[in-house]
Amino acid sequence: MRERERTGNSMPIEQLLSSLSRSEFSGDVAGDAGSRTVFSTDNSIYQVRPAAVIFPKNAHDISTVVEQAHALKITVTARGGGTGTNGQSLNTGVLIDTSRHMNQIEELDISAGSVTVQPGVVLSQLNQFLEPHGYFFPPTVSTASRATIGGMVATDASGKGSRIFGKTSDYIESMQVVLSDGSVSTIKTLDFAEATEIAKQENLIGHAYCEVLRVVAQNAAEIDKTFPQMNRGLTGYNLKNIVGADNRIRLSYLLAGSEGTLAITTSITLKILKRPALRALVPIRYEHFQTALEDVQHLLKANPSAVEIIDDKVLSLAQQDPVWNSIESVLGKGSSVKVGGLNFVEFLADDEMQLSAQLDRLVDLLNGGQNEFIDWTIVTDPHLISELWSLREKSVGLLGRLSPTKQGTAFVEDAAVPPERLPGFVREFREILDAHGVTYGMYGHADVGCLHVRPALNMRDKGDAALIRPISDEVAKLAKKYGGLLWGEHGRGFRGEYSPFFFGPVLYRELCKIKGAFDPLNLFNPGKLAAPDGETIDKIDNVPLRGQIDRSIASDLAKTYDRAVACNGNGACFNWDKADPMCPSYKVTRDRSQSPKGRAALLREWARLESIKRHGESNTDLPAIEQALHASFSTCLSCKACSSQCPIKVDIPAMKSTFLHRYYADRRRPLRHIIVAHSESAFQIARRLPFVANAAQSIFSSIGADRLIGLIDLPRIRPASHSKPLGPRDLTRLTALSADDKARTVILLEDTFTSTFDGKVVDATVDLLGQLGYTVWRAAPKSNGKAAHVLGKLDVFEKIARAAVAHQSQLIKTGVPVVGIEPVTTLMQDHEYKAFRPDVALDRSVLSIEEFLHQEIRSGAIAPKVIDGPNSRYALFLHCMEKTSKPATSSLWTSVLKTFGMTAQTIATGCCGMAGMFGHEIEHAGMSDELFQMSWARKLGDGSGDIPLMTGFSCRCQTERITKTKPQHPVQALLRVLKDMPDQRCIIACNMNNNLVAI
Known part of the structure; x- marks a missing residue:
C-alpha cells in the first residue's frame, strides 16, 4: 500500500502528463475523474482508482511513458481486456491500456506457422483472422470475445482444451517488451551461450538475465521439488520451464504469467496450429x-x-x-x-x-x-x-445472478489439483463452503483438475465480505494438501500473499530477487506476486473492495440503479465482433466509458457521491462524475442489447432514463428534447397533410432551422392509407364475433413511425393479411412514448404508457389477435411498460407480424402449397432490439418465408446506427454513419445479390439515408411473391377474401 500512497500524489502525475504532451507521444491521455473511475475495476471484488490512464498507439509511446514515469518514480501498470478476476491490472499510478489502439495483427507467416500481434488484439479477433487460412491459436478462454493477447500473456492464460494444447506460454516465439527504465528488449529462445553473453551486459536486461540464470542454476533441485507435476503448474515466474530439455533459454516462460511486474509487452510472435477440420x-x-x-x-x-x-x-x-x-x-x-x-x-x-x-x-x-x-x-x-x-x-456471468441479493464471487475461483484427485478436493471444498453457510456454483476444466467455484456473496454486506479471508485461507491449505494450487488459470493478482506458501521460502526469496533485477524501483504493477528487497506485496485484507465502496450508496439509489450495483465487470459488453449487437457506442469509439460496464461504474460512483452529499459532505468529484455520466449516456443508443445480452442484465437504457429524469429535474432541457418527446402527437397532423408537412420540412431545412435544434436528415412523410380511431361500437362488434370469425380476423396495431414515414409497409401488411383470408381491422397509430422514455421525460412517458396500455388492453379483450409491425412497438409492452408501471402491464402480448404468421401456419390456418418458389434469395436484417430480446425472431421469419418457397438467410450484424432519433441528432451523425459502415454497409455490399429485407423502421430509414436505396420489409416481399403465384401454385386453407375495416 505504501507504493499506492506514494504514487497517488497528483504533482508527479501532472508533471508526467504535461511532459507527454510536449514529447513525441502520439497516444491519448485521460486524467479526469470519470476515466479513472471506469478503470478502477475489473472482473474482481477489488476497486483501486488509478491516477491516470494512458492509451498508447505504438511501442515507442509505451517506452516514452515508462521512461518518463521511471524518472518521476511513478508506478505503471499494463492493462488488456480488463477481465481479470483478482485485480491483476488494478493499481494506482498510471495505467497503460493497450486495447484501444494497439490492436493490430502485424504479420502472418504461414511458412513459419506464426503470427505477430500487438498486445491489444482480442483472442476471437485473432482466431477470426486466422480461420480463412486454416489456422488457429489454441489457448482458449471463456472471455475470448474481449480478452486480449497481452492479457493472456500476462496471466499465462489457458482454458478449454489445455490438456491437449497447453497454455499461452507454450506458443510464444518471441516478445518485444519495454523494461522498467524505458529500454526496449526482444525476448526469444537463446542458446545457453547467447544468454550468457547478454547476462554480461551492463544494463537492465543484462542484470535480469544474469539473475535469472543464477537462480535456475542454483535452485534446480528446489524447483523440481516445488513445481507440481500437473497441467496447471505454478504460473507467474515460471522457473521450471526457463531452461528446456535442449538446454536452451526461454525467458518467455518467466515473463508469461508475471502480470506486468517484470516488463510490458508491446508485440508478441505466436505459434499457430492447423485448425482441426471436424x-x-x-x-x-x-x-x-x-x-x-x-x-x-x-x-x-x-x-x-x-x-x-x-x-x-x-x-x-x-x-x-x-x-x-x-x-x-x-x-x-x-x-x-x-x-x-x-x-x-x-x-x-x-x-x-x-x-x-x-x-x-x-x-x-x-x-x-x-x-x-x-x-x-x-x-x-x-x-x-x-x-x-x-x-x-457464459457460466461466469450466469453465476452473477445466483441470488437476488448475492452474486457468484471470484476469489477462490480457479484452484487446481491433479485431475485424478479432483473429486476428493471438490468434496472437501464444498464442506468448507457449506460450513460458512454460502451457496455456490461450480463449473470448469475437469480434465485438468481446474474447477471454477464462485460462492454467492453480497459484498456490500460486511458479514459476507468478512468471509473472503477465512475461505481463501482454507482453500489455499486444501489445494496444497491435494498437491495443487490456489491459482490454476487466472493468475494471482492481489492473491500474491499466498506465493510464499506455495513456492516455499527459498524460491520465493529468489522470485523477489528476480523482480528486483528487472524492476529495482518496484514501479511495474507493485504489490503483486513479488517485491524487491525492502518492499512488500499487498494482502487481500488491505486492498479496497468494490462492495466496501458501494456501501456508501443510499438504499433508495441502490435500489433504483440495482443493475449498475450488480455489474460484476465480466466485460461481455466489450465483445470485439462488429456483428455482435452489444455495445454499439463502445464498438465505434473503443472508449470504455461508453460501454455498459463503464456507464455502470460511473452510475455507482455518482450514486455514492450523491449519497454522501445528502449527509452534508462536500465532494469535488461529484460535478465531474455527473457530467462524465451525462456525456456517456448521450452516446448510448438505447438499443437495449445489454438488458438481455449482458449475463447480469445490466439494463443501461432503463437506468439512463431514470438518471436523465433526475438530472433535468432542476436543469433546463434542450428544445430538441421537448420537440422529440412530443413528436408523435405532431405526426398525427402531418399524416393528414403530408404535402404541407413535407413542404414545411423542406423550408425548415433550407434555412438551417433543423440544425439549430440539432436534427438533420429527417425522413420525408409517406403515410399509410388513412385509418380512424377505434370506437366503443367497434370493440363491441369485435367482441361479439363468433370464435370462427375471430380466428379469421386481425386487429393491426399501427405504430406512429411506420404509419407516418413508411406507410407502404402498413398498406402491404393489410394487403398481405387480406390475401391470406383475414379480415383486417386497423387501429390508428397512437403515441407509444419510446422517445420520451429515451430522453428521461418519465412524466410524459407515464401518461403515454398508461394510455397505450389501456388502448391495447381494450383491443386484446375483444379476443381477436392483435398484431404489430414495428419491433419497437411490440417489444415495449414487455419492457418499458412492464418495468416502469407493472400495475398497468398487459396480461397478454401483442403479437409481432412474424409471430402471428408462424402461429397460423403451424395451426394449419395458412397452408400454401408451393410447387416452385421464387428464384430470388433474401438477406434478412433484423432490428437489433428483436434480435437480442427475442432471438427466436430469426427462425420465425425464415420459417414463414420458407413456407412460401422463399429462401432467406439471417445476416449477422451489429446496430445500424439509427436507433430512433439518434442518427438524426447532429452531434451523433458521424458516429451513426460509422456504425452503419462497420457492419451493415459491408454486409449489404458483399456481392451476394441477395435481396435485403429489413424488419425495423429505423434500419430501413438508415439504409435509405446512407445508400439512397429503399429496402423492403419482409411483408412486402411476401406480398409480391404471393401475388405472383398462379392460383394453382398456392392454395390457402381458407376462403380467400380481402376484407378491411379501418378503425
Whole structure:
C-alpha cells in the first residue's frame, strides 16, 4: 500500500502528463475523474482508482511513458481486456491500456506457422483472422470475445482444451517488451551461450538475465521439488520451464504469467496450429454433480480434447438466458430425475474416419456399464456445438445472478489439483463452503483438475465480505494438501500473499530477487506476486473492495440503479465482433466509458457521491462524475442489447432514463428534447397533410432551422392509407364475433413511425393479411412514448404508457389477435411498460407480424402449397432490439418465408446506427454513419445479390439515408411473391377474401 500512497500524489502525475504532451507521444491521455473511475475495476471484488490512464498507439509511446514515469518514480501498470478476476491490472499510478489502439495483427507467416500481434488484439479477433487460412491459436478462454493477447500473456492464460494444447506460454516465439527504465528488449529462445553473453551486459536486461540464470542454476533441485507435476503448474515466474530439455533459454516462460511486474509487452510472435477440420461434442447428463466429477477419469480413456463440467445451478440459470433457445433441444430433454451435473466431452479430428473412431471409443466406454449417467447425445452440427459451448462460456456471468441479493464471487475461483484427485478436493471444498453457510456454483476444466467455484456473496454486506479471508485461507491449505494450487488459470493478482506458501521460502526469496533485477524501483504493477528487497506485496485484507465502496450508496439509489450495483465487470459488453449487437457506442469509439460496464461504474460512483452529499459532505468529484455520466449516456443508443445480452442484465437504457429524469429535474432541457418527446402527437397532423408537412420540412431545412435544434436528415412523410380511431361500437362488434370469425380476423396495431414515414409497409401488411383470408381491422397509430422514455421525460412517458396500455388492453379483450409491425412497438409492452408501471402491464402480448404468421401456419390456418418458389434469395436484417430480446425472431421469419418457397438467410450484424432519433441528432451523425459502415454497409455490399429485407423502421430509414436505396420489409416481399403465384401454385386453407375495416 505504501507504493499506492506514494504514487497517488497528483504533482508527479501532472508533471508526467504535461511532459507527454510536449514529447513525441502520439497516444491519448485521460486524467479526469470519470476515466479513472471506469478503470478502477475489473472482473474482481477489488476497486483501486488509478491516477491516470494512458492509451498508447505504438511501442515507442509505451517506452516514452515508462521512461518518463521511471524518472518521476511513478508506478505503471499494463492493462488488456480488463477481465481479470483478482485485480491483476488494478493499481494506482498510471495505467497503460493497450486495447484501444494497439490492436493490430502485424504479420502472418504461414511458412513459419506464426503470427505477430500487438498486445491489444482480442483472442476471437485473432482466431477470426486466422480461420480463412486454416489456422488457429489454441489457448482458449471463456472471455475470448474481449480478452486480449497481452492479457493472456500476462496471466499465462489457458482454458478449454489445455490438456491437449497447453497454455499461452507454450506458443510464444518471441516478445518485444519495454523494461522498467524505458529500454526496449526482444525476448526469444537463446542458446545457453547467447544468454550468457547478454547476462554480461551492463544494463537492465543484462542484470535480469544474469539473475535469472543464477537462480535456475542454483535452485534446480528446489524447483523440481516445488513445481507440481500437473497441467496447471505454478504460473507467474515460471522457473521450471526457463531452461528446456535442449538446454536452451526461454525467458518467455518467466515473463508469461508475471502480470506486468517484470516488463510490458508491446508485440508478441505466436505459434499457430492447423485448425482441426471436424469436431463433435457429447453432452452427458448426470443425476449428481459428484458423480459427473468421478466419471471424468473414465471418460479421459477416450482421449478427448476436453472434458468440461457444469453443475445444476449453472444449468438452471442458463434456462433464463437467450442461449437456451438454441440448446434446449439437447440439454432440455425430459428426464425422470433432476439433472445435477453435466460433462461436455469434445473431440477434434481432421477427417470423418478419425472422428468416428474417437466417438466409437467413447460410446464403448459409455456402454461399458461403469458410468452412472442419465443420458448422452452426440452433436456434430457446428452451429449447435458453438451454441452449447457458449453456455459454458457464459457460466461466469450466469453465476452473477445466483441470488437476488448475492452474486457468484471470484476469489477462490480457479484452484487446481491433479485431475485424478479432483473429486476428493471438490468434496472437501464444498464442506468448507457449506460450513460458512454460502451457496455456490461450480463449473470448469475437469480434465485438468481446474474447477471454477464462485460462492454467492453480497459484498456490500460486511458479514459476507468478512468471509473472503477465512475461505481463501482454507482453500489455499486444501489445494496444497491435494498437491495443487490456489491459482490454476487466472493468475494471482492481489492473491500474491499466498506465493510464499506455495513456492516455499527459498524460491520465493529468489522470485523477489528476480523482480528486483528487472524492476529495482518496484514501479511495474507493485504489490503483486513479488517485491524487491525492502518492499512488500499487498494482502487481500488491505486492498479496497468494490462492495466496501458501494456501501456508501443510499438504499433508495441502490435500489433504483440495482443493475449498475450488480455489474460484476465480466466485460461481455466489450465483445470485439462488429456483428455482435452489444455495445454499439463502445464498438465505434473503443472508449470504455461508453460501454455498459463503464456507464455502470460511473452510475455507482455518482450514486455514492450523491449519497454522501445528502449527509452534508462536500465532494469535488461529484460535478465531474455527473457530467462524465451525462456525456456517456448521450452516446448510448438505447438499443437495449445489454438488458438481455449482458449475463447480469445490466439494463443501461432503463437506468439512463431514470438518471436523465433526475438530472433535468432542476436543469433546463434542450428544445430538441421537448420537440422529440412530443413528436408523435405532431405526426398525427402531418399524416393528414403530408404535402404541407413535407413542404414545411423542406423550408425548415433550407434555412438551417433543423440544425439549430440539432436534427438533420429527417425522413420525408409517406403515410399509410388513412385509418380512424377505434370506437366503443367497434370493440363491441369485435367482441361479439363468433370464435370462427375471430380466428379469421386481425386487429393491426399501427405504430406512429411506420404509419407516418413508411406507410407502404402498413398498406402491404393489410394487403398481405387480406390475401391470406383475414379480415383486417386497423387501429390508428397512437403515441407509444419510446422517445420520451429515451430522453428521461418519465412524466410524459407515464401518461403515454398508461394510455397505450389501456388502448391495447381494450383491443386484446375483444379476443381477436392483435398484431404489430414495428419491433419497437411490440417489444415495449414487455419492457418499458412492464418495468416502469407493472400495475398497468398487459396480461397478454401483442403479437409481432412474424409471430402471428408462424402461429397460423403451424395451426394449419395458412397452408400454401408451393410447387416452385421464387428464384430470388433474401438477406434478412433484423432490428437489433428483436434480435437480442427475442432471438427466436430469426427462425420465425425464415420459417414463414420458407413456407412460401422463399429462401432467406439471417445476416449477422451489429446496430445500424439509427436507433430512433439518434442518427438524426447532429452531434451523433458521424458516429451513426460509422456504425452503419462497420457492419451493415459491408454486409449489404458483399456481392451476394441477395435481396435485403429489413424488419425495423429505423434500419430501413438508415439504409435509405446512407445508400439512397429503399429496402423492403419482409411483408412486402411476401406480398409480391404471393401475388405472383398462379392460383394453382398456392392454395390457402381458407376462403380467400380481402376484407378491411379501418378503425
